[in-house]
Amino acid sequence: MAKQKDIKINIGAVIDEPGSSLKNKTGGWRSMRPVVVKGKCVGCGLCAGFCPDSAIKIVNKKIVINYDYCKGCGICAVECPNKAIYREKEKK
Amino acid sequence: MKQKKIKGKQKSSQKIHTEMIKNNGINNTRKVLECSQAIAEAVRLCRPGVIAAYPITPQTHIVEQLAEFESHGKLNSKYINVESEHSAMSACIGAQAAGVRTFTASNSQGLALMSEMLFIASGLRLPIVMAISNRALSAPINIWNDQSDTIAQRDSSWIQLYCESSQEAFDTTIQAYKIAEKCSLPIMVCVDGFTLSHVWEPVFTLKQEDVDSFLPSYNPANKLDIDNPKTFGPIGGPASYIYFKKQQQEAMLDSIYLIKQVNSEFSKKFSRIYGDGLIETYKFENAESAIVAMGSVCGTIRTVIDELRKKGKKIGMLKVKCFRPFPNNEILKTCKNLKNIAVIDKDISFGNAGALFTEIKAALKDTNVKMNNFIAGLGGKDITQEDILKIYSKLGQKEEIEWIL
Numbered sequence: 001m002a003k004q005k006d007i008k009i010n011i012g013a014v015i016d017e018p019g020s021s022l023k024n025k026t027g028g029w030r031s032m033r034p035v036v037v038k039g040k041c042v043g044c045g046l047c048a049g050f051c052p053d054s055a056i057k058i059v060n061k062k063i064v065i066n067y068d069y070c071k072g073c074g075i076c077a078v079e080c081p082n083k084a085i086y087r088e089k090e091k092k
Numbered sequence: 093m094k095q096k097k098i099k100g101k102q103k104s105s106q107k108i109h110t111e112m113i114k115n116n117g118i119n120n121t122r123k124v125l126e127c128s129q130a131i132a133e134a135v136r137l138c139r140p141g142v143i144a145a146y147p148i149t150p151q152t153h154i155v156e157q158l159a160e161f162e163s164h165g166k167l168n169s170k171y172i173n174v175e176s177e178h179s180a181m182s183a184c185i186g187a188q189a190a191g192v193r194t195f196t197a198s199n200s201q202g203l204a205l206m207s208e209m210l211f212i213a214s215g216l217r218l219p220i221v222m223a224i225s226n227r228a229l230s231a232p233i234n235i236w237n238d239q240s241d242t243i244a245q246r247d248s249s250w251i252q253l254y255c256e257s258s259q260e261a262f263d264t265t266i267q268a269y270k271i272a273e274k275c276s277l278p279i280m281v282c283v284d285g286f287t288l289s290h291v292w293e294p295v296f297t298l299k300q301e302d303v304d305s306f307l308p309s310y311n312p313a314n315k316l317d318i319d320n321p322k323t324f325g326p327i328g329g330p331a332s333y334i335y336f337k338k339q340q341q342e343a344m345l346d347s348i349y350l351i352k353q354v355n356s357e358f359s360k361k362f363s364r365i366y367g368d369g370l371i372e373t374y375k376f377e378n379a380e381s382a383i384v385a386m387g388s389v390c391g392t393i394r395t396v397i398d399e400l401r402k403k404g405k406k407i408g409m410l411k412v413k414c415f416r417p418f419p420n421n422e423i424l425k426t427c428k429n430l431k432n433i434a435v436i437d438k439d440i441s442f443g444n445a446g447a448l449f450t451e452i453k454a455a456l457k458d459t460n461v462k463m464n465n466f467i468a469g470l471g472g473k474d475i476t477q478e479d480i481l482k483i484y485s486k487l488g489q490k491e492e493i494e495w496i497l
Contacts, residue, residue: 007331007332007335009332009335009336009339010314011217011276011313011314011339011343012215012216012217012218012276012314012324013215013216013325013326013328013332013336014216014314014322014323014324015322015323015326016314016322018321018322018323020323
């Protein structure tokens with residue numbers, strides 16, 4: 001959780017700095033971690049399209065999950081037609 | 093949206109008796125207006141960029157008049173017809189966040205439907221001005237006047253100003269924009285439905301250039317702008333929410349000084365004054381007791397006080413104009429040496445007492461003033477001079493709360 005000293009108390013809670021939500025690394029909320037099975041991913045990109053946090057990118061025809069923002073919802077694992085993503089318990 | 097100067101002479105569809113009176117170097121035009129028209133005229137002079145409203149009796153005449161101004165080209169505003177009061181306030185919030193003045197009007201069921209958005213407007217610190225023609229809340233359904241609708245919204249962090257006359261409503265509406273924009277808080281300008289909103293009386297109106305010199309154009313520090321993106325209405329989690337609320341409370345308390353300041357600034361410029369902007373006393377010299385009330389009933393009380401004073405009774409009236417923020421210190425200073433106070437409430441906080449009474453009692457907790465509460469005029473029941481005399485005769489009685497039936 002962000003600490004108060006990190007938050008500017010602007011009048012009306014206006015955020016006057018664009019793009020600042022990147023600072024809030026919501027990956028810390030995750031309890032189940034999606035893991036890509038090497039060799040199984042064909043880079044179709046279906047999971048990237050479904051990811052509600054835009055936390056999946058396709059690099060060189062393979063997916064890369066950004067764990068700073070992935071909340072671990074598991075939609076990618078459900079949607080993957082090749083069963084290339086499985087979920088494991090997040091280790092603290 | 094840029095606010096352009098309205099060109100051309102103004103003609104109204106209604107025949108209005110006018111006379112010009114020069115006062116303090118300012119040209120005042122005296123017109124016979126309905127209070128609702130006076131409010132609409134004041135709003136027009138404040139050049140709102142967006143008006144969004146949904147009609148509800150007895151507020152309809154205000155927005156009807158504004159719609160007429162707009163369609164006749166006398167008002168350069170975007171007039172949005174919305175499907176509900178909830179949408180009316182939502183439209184005002186969006187427009188105000190985009191950097192223009194806004195106006196809406198409502199009451200009773202409409203205000204209750206709008207309630208959710210009221211808290212958002214104040215939380216976002218948007219200086220929206222809304223006129224209220226106070227009306228009772230259903231059930232049973234009732235379109236007549238009492239103040240329970242706005243009293244029910246007292247914790248919404250909107251400044252609430254209650255007016256006694258059409259002139260005060262006109263002047264307060266212009267002051268409201270200035271106060272709101274200085275403290276970034278929304279304001280309700282309340283007039284009693286029918287009892288005041290539908291009353292025709294002479295009103296001194298102002299010229300556009302005089303209002304422009306009193307009320308500068310609206311340039312908020314933060315607004316929605318695609319070239320300079322900002323976020324309005326983000327999440328405020330447990331780590332930050334309480335700090336925003338504390339900031340809001342501080343702004344609300346500071347607005348006490350702003351209301352006083354704008355009231356005295358207005359009086360210097362236009363020679364009309366309403367007490368200190370928060371409260372107004374009437375015949376308080378050597379008074380031993382006082383009747384306290386809000387809104388149009390104060391006019392009736394003044395007449396009764398005159399009669400009682402002629403008979404040598406030491407009684408005065410305290411009009412509470414500003415209910416939120418509540419002027420605790422001003423009331424304490426004014427009333428601490430009185431023996432008796434009768435508080436007339438046109439509302440009831442069920443399970444306790446009238447809302448104004450509860451506040452007055454808290455303000456005077458360290459004094460020996462004996463206080464009585466009279467619940468009167470609910471649902472449009474007239475409060476007559478006889479009722480006020482009855483209240484006077486019951487000053488200092490044992491029973492704390494009594495209904496004037």
